[in-house]
């Protein structure tokens with residue numbers, strides 16, 4: 103999970119929320135009825151949420167489509183917080199598996215990507231999510247969402263990590279050859295584009311909108327700095343040949 107800046111509510115939902123708030127003022131016994139909300143309004147909400155989350159699940163950060171179905175997540179469950187049922191600020195873009203796993207669970211220990219910075223609470227070590235705050239909120243959220251217990255989810259995260267690790271390992275091997283050959287010009291020439299591409303790919307995968315971006319950030323932040331230093335050093339040595 104990572105911090106996401108909320109966009110504006112679709113006008114159609116805003117009007118529905120305002121009508122509902124007015125109705126509740128005169129009759130607090132009314133029941134929310136999200137299921138019956140006009141299809142057009144739900145479509146507007148899906149488009150706005152997808153844009154806000156760039157197609158990634160608010161909790162697991164996996165791309166919702168095509169491997170899962172989009173669910174509109176009510177962070178505070180509508181069954182308990184009916185005043186927030188049509189409030190856009192309570193809605194998130196969510197994959198089916200996270201939506202079902204979380205269900206109607208809610209407590210003040212929980213946090214959403216638009217109200218908190220989740221990276222203050224959750225850190226990925228390898229493909230495993232770990233709680234990093236002393237209050238235990240991160241660990242609590244990980245348990246509620248079963249972020250480490252869902253095999254398919256862990257496998258997807260591991261696949262991305264292994265991909266980058268293998269590329270770093272290949273570059274490390276090539277660097278060994280370059281050093282042994284006393285920084286031969288042709289060898290530097292060959293490896294520079296590979297390092298540049300890897301740096302760009304890692305940086306890109308750390309961005310909002312990329313699947314499991316916080317995991318990539320937590321795992322490769324330091325290695326990225328090292329790769330950048332190596333690139334600069336090799337680039338400098340290359341200029342000495344000119």
Ligand SMILES: [Zn+2]
Nearest residue numbers: 159162197200
């Ligand atoms: Zn998810």
